[in-house]
Amino acid sequence: xxxxxxxxxxxxxxxxHIDSLYGYAxxxxxxxxxxxxxxxxxxxxxxxxxNRPGHDNxxxxxxVIMRNAWLNQVRHKNSGPHFVDLDAKEGPIDAAQENxxxxxxxxxxxxxxxxxxxSLPDAYREIIVLRDIEGFTYQEIxxxxxxxxxxxxxxxxxxxxxxxxxxxxxxxRTRIRAV
Amino acid sequence: xxxxxxxxxxxxxxxxxxxxxxDDELQGEERVTIEAHLSECExxxxxxxxxxxxxxxxxxxxxxxxxxxxxxxxxxxILSEKRTAARVPATEAxxxxxxxxxxxxxxxxxxxxxxxxxxxxxxxxxxxRTTTSPTTRPSSFALMAADxxxxxxxxxxxxxMESASPQDISAWFxxxxxxxxxxxxxxxxxxxxKLYTLQGARLVGFQNDYAAYVAxxxxxxxxxLVITSESAAKPSGGEEIAARGLVFHYNAIDGLKxxxxxxxxxxxxxxxxxxxxxxxxxIVCHEGAKDQDFIEPLKPH
Numbered sequence: 272x273x274x275x276x277x278x279x280x281x282x283x284x285x286x287x288h289i290d291s292l293y294g295y296a297x298x299x300x301x302x303x304x305x306x307x308x309x310x311x312x313x314x315x316x317x318x319x320x321x322n323r324p325g326h327d328n329x330x331x332x333x334x335v336i337m338r339n340a341w342l343n344q345v346r347h348k349n350s351g352p353h354f355v356d357l358d359a360k361e362g363p364i365d366a367a368q369e370n371x372x373x374x375x376x377x378x379x380x381x382x383x384x385x386x387x388x389x390s391l392p393d394a395y396r397e398i399i400v401l402r403d404i405e406g407f408t409y410q411e412i413x414x415x416x417x418x419x420x421x422x423x424x425x426x427x428x429x430x431x432x433x434x435x436x437x438x439x440x441x442x443x444r445t446r447i448r449a450v
Numbered sequence: 451x452x453x454x455x456x457x458x459x460x461x462x463x464x465x466x467x468x469x470x471x472x473d474d475e476l477q478g479e480e481r482v483t484i485e486a487h488l489s490e491c492e493x494x495x496x497x498x499x500x501x502x503x504x505x506x507x508x509x510x511x512x513x514x515x516x517x518x519x520x521x522x523x524x525x526x527x528i529l530s531e532k533r534t535a536a537r538v539p540a541t542e543a544x545x546x547x548x549x550x551x552x553x554x555x556x557x558x559x560x561x562x563x564x565x566x567x568x569x570x571x572x573x574x575x576x577x578x579r580t581t582t583s584p585t586t587r588p589s590s591f592a593l594m595a596a597d598x599x600x601x602x603x604x605x606x607x608x609x610x611m612e613s614a615s616p617q618d619i620s621a622w623f624x625x626x627x628x629x630x631x632x633x634x635x636x637x638x639x640x641x642x643x644k645l646y647t648l649q650g651a652r653l654v655g656f657q658n659d660y661a662a663y664v665a666x667x668x669x670x671x672x673x674x675l676v677i678t679s680e681s682a683a684k685p686s687g688g689e690e691i692a693a694r695g696l697v698f699h700y701n702a703i704d705g706l707k708x709x710x711x712x713x714x715x716x717x718x719x720x721x722x723x724x725x726x727x728x729x730x731x732x733i734v735c736h737e738g739a740k741d742q743d744f745i746e747p748l749k750p751h
Contacts, residue, residue: 282529287606289525290655293517303658307521314525381626382660384511402473403505404512409475428469435504 281321285314288330291405292337298400299341309344313337331411334401338415387437395430402427460487464494472498472505516655519597520590588701591656591676591683592710595719596703598654598663599674609665612650619651623662626653629679629716631662646673657682674721683717685710 292313296306313336320336388399401412402423409427413420464487470476471484488495517525588596601607611622616633623631633648649665654676661678688701688710701708710719 282526286522286525286529289517289522290513290515293521294513294515297515303518306515307518310517310521311524311528314528318529381511382628384507385514388508388511388514399508400514403508404514406509409473424470427473431469431504431508434508438504438507 281318284329285317285321285333288333291330292333294404295334295337295400296341298397299338309337309341312340316340328411330405331407331414334405334407334415384438387434390437391430391433394426395433398423398427398430399434461491461494464488464491465497468494468498468501472501513655515658518590518655519593522597586687588688588703588708589683589686589699589710591678591685591717592687592699592701592708592719593703594654594656594661595674595676595710595721596701596706596708598676599672599706599721600704602652602663602665602674603672607652607654609650610652614648616648619648619664622651627660627662627677629662629677631664631677633664668722668724671723673724674719676719676721678717680712680715680717683710685712685717 289310292310293306296309296313297303300306300309313333316336317333388396388404391399398412398416401407401415402409407415409420409423412423412427416423464484467476467480467484471481476484488498598607602609611619613619613622620632646666646668649667649672651662651664653660654663655661656678659678659682661676661682664675664677666673666675685697685699688699688708691698691700696711696713698709698711701710706721706723708719708721710717712718
């Protein structure tokens, strides 16, 4: 990381992650203004600490900074992070009861997958974004979330199970295609 | 899949580790063992294929959001300030600082917009006495289009599909955006010499949804066409030019020529570094002789 602080290399390298950071900020805040503020605060903090050693994984480090900044904001608001009970009852979506053809056409669209991800409980959405959208390893996610890698695995499994249910219309599509 | 307790146990073990395999969390012998099993066991291979398909659909749904150009500009400024002020000790990095920097950033951005967007056009109008309405700052759609063009040409925004076929690109967008993208092919239909080439396409974020981005090239000069619905973006700002019943908005942004307009429910932005107002880029959709009276008013007079 030390080299990243020199000659503007840090700025150039850090800027490459702005879309990922904004996406993660949207995942955390669900609000464009708050997300923009969070991205900005993340870069301000990162730029201030860029010359300190020990940050080999720039992207992961930026995500850690962002999550900590967000947690500080939430604590400051005295409401606590808004993670829902991970074992809470299932959401209202019941794709299997809808018209299979409509569901088939709808679920062809990438947009629908995004909406399904958006509809996940906060903690599930977060871990799907970190693993499947941003491509972090289990250990990197564990570092960002400050939890054991085993927790990452189990939470990711439950999150994908939930997402699979939301997108279960895809099974109908597969059957239709096979006919 | 073979029968027997031992084989079943093996399948169970394999299936329990498929997710780790798909997440690239296994290495060496474990990967080899799973790959060997999948090549022999149809049942496990079927489960694997289903899981892979599911994960691909999730992974291909990203990015969920794209940073707005205004935010990117502010972050660039912050990083630039940090570089130039690297020798200043004890820099604050708290939220209030961020707020101040943000407000300051807007002032700088506004000043930059004045310098980059308005001043050249004012000078332009004084020099050429156009008949257009007063100029204003570029719309967020025009700014996004210019930013996208720059990032694409710098290699920071790779195309998601590459094709020289307008039909293929139109079809590619069909399930990805909530409006219809139909690219004409004047070169093919007219049999004229190819003056430009179609490069490919990708999605770009705008107003919490996707806009369609299409890349062209005229010689070695890139041309970008960005399309969204008129409900997401209405052309505004810049120099207004009326032509063939449409109103075009022209802006010069970061040295690029940006033309935006709406037609039949869609809003377009055409970005290039071509001469004058970049009206030469209109050739990607209007090459025929009958279109010359359409392009002509866009030229500075």
